[in-house]
Amino acid sequence: MKITIDGRSVDAQPGQTVLDAARAAGIWIPALCYHPKTGKAGRCRACVVEVEGQRGLKESCALPVREGMVVRTDTPRIHSVRRMIVELLLSEGHHNCISCQANGICELQDMAYHLGIDRPGLRIDSHPTPLDDSSPGILRESDKCIHCGRCVAACQNGVVNQVLAFAHRGSHARVVCDDDVPMGQSSCVQCGECVQVCPVGALTLKQPRERKIRPYEARPTKVTCPYCGVGCQIDLYTKDNRYAYAMAHEQDWQEQPNQGMLCVKGRFGLDFVDAPDRLRHPLVRKNGELVEASWDEALDRVAAGFKEIKEKHGPDAIGFLTSAKVTNEENYAFSRFARAVIGTNNIDHCARL
Ligand code: SF4
Ligand code: SF4
Ligand code: SF4
Ligand code: FES
Incomplete structure (x- = not known):
């Protein structure tokens, strides 16, 4: 139509x-x-x-x-209503865009910008709420909460973890975890979906702050989560080739295997990509010590090991375990290697465990 x-x-x-x-x-x-x-x-x-x-x-x-x-x-009428809404929200909360983690990606700030609001014209004495720094990955700044309810809906109905809810009345109303306990002591599983949908800086990830990368400076690259076989689509945010943080890829989210959501591993477990002690070269054992080697040397060593076991004990002395973390094509190649090259049917897959 x-x-x-x-x-x-x-x-x-x-x-x-x-x-x-x-x-x-x-x-x-x-x-x-x-x-x-x-x-x-x-x-x-x-x-x-x-x-x-x-x-x-x-x-x-x-x-x-x-x-x-x-x-x-x-229209002027719509503008004036929107201005009033934004001015009230900015006045009621304790907003400090310059140092806010959401600066540059905040939907309230965007609205204020588009409506030409320099600073709120109202003054409202609201009740300050202490920062909740208790969770390992998420910072809660309830003073910036605009009571939109997105996080509550996401936690209750999206990921169905049922941690967040509105509590208290009138001007004391706010989002709480379980029976109003700090997030770190609640039943929160740290999936981060509440952060993903929060339009402002009331819920933010700690990772970019710890790395001193402001979220608006980081750029996303769409990747597939390496942790399990679901194949969640992730926007991996980096700055100057350094990991900053991860968000679920939300474009066409209904067609993604993860429906625009992530679990704790996909959300918080990808910082290993630039870990200083990350294994970057093959290692082989020489005189009891693991030492760096070329791929050729390492693969020759593996081939010699297979050959020796097969000659001494037969092919069924070797077993293969493949992984849901690799592609179907790689799993197929691995199966052919076990059955056709080594000559054993001892092959299994972690998805069956
Ligand atoms: S939540 Fe948005 S409006 Fe509030 S301080 Fe942060 S960037 Fe500014
Ligand atoms: S991180 Fe996940 S489980 Fe925890 S409050 Fe947010 S949505 Fe709920
Ligand atoms: S999504 Fe953010 S702004 Fe909205 S209610 Fe939750 S914490 Fe407050
Ligand atoms: S009432 Fe429509 S977006 Fe809030």
Whole structure:
């Protein structure tokens, strides 16, 4: 179907929201509580638009498209509502963009920039909340939380770990872990999905901070997680060839094996890539000591070992264990090597364990 957004004719699919259709057409509508993975929440009203023939502003993240509808996303009335929302959020929290880990990738900061807000025009005395530094990989700065609810939805319904929830009332309302315990003492499994969806600097990864790499400076490379056979797609962020942090690859997330999510290993376990003690050359044992060798020397040593065992004890004295961490093609080649070259059917795979 066709709808009109800001004077442009836009293709839309039945079941899409106005926000989805606008984004697919490259039209920017801010959305602080909606995230494609956590769905609509109706909390922030940042996404409001005007619809011809309808009274009041409508939340585009919850508004289904209709054939022929005419939508405006950028009028003085919409601007003034968005300005008020952003000014309230900035005034209520304790925001310090210069030193914030989310600087440059923060959706609230983006909104403030696009709306031309230099500094919030309001002053609200809010209750300061202590920093939660207790978890190994995640820093929680609740003073920057905008109560969008994305992290709660992600933890409850996405990864179904059910750690995060809203607690307390009125101006004391905030996101807590379990029965309001520090994250490090909670049942959190450190999957980091809450960080992945948080639009601001309220939940951040410690790894880039520890490496003194600001997230906006790092660039992503799409890689496949090396840890298990699921094949999760990861955006590995690096700066100057140094590892910074990892995020699930979110583009086309519904078609990815990991659906835009990661486990603790994929999220936090990839910093070995630039570990100083990482094995970078083959090692062979000489006089009881492991010493560096060329690949030719190491492979000759392995071949000689196989040959000797096979001659002395027969091919079935050798067994092969392959891995879900390598490709199907590599597993196939390994199987052919065991059966056709060595002559044994002693071959198994870690996925069966
Ligand atoms: S969360 Fe966003 S708006 Fe708040 S201090 Fe950090 S960068 Fe600035
Ligand atoms: S890291 Fe994972 S388990 Fe822990 S609070 Fe966040 S989403 Fe929940
Ligand atoms: S911590 Fe982040 S994702 Fe969670 S409610 Fe606050 S701003 Fe939203
Ligand atoms: S993004 Fe639509 S109400 Fe928050």
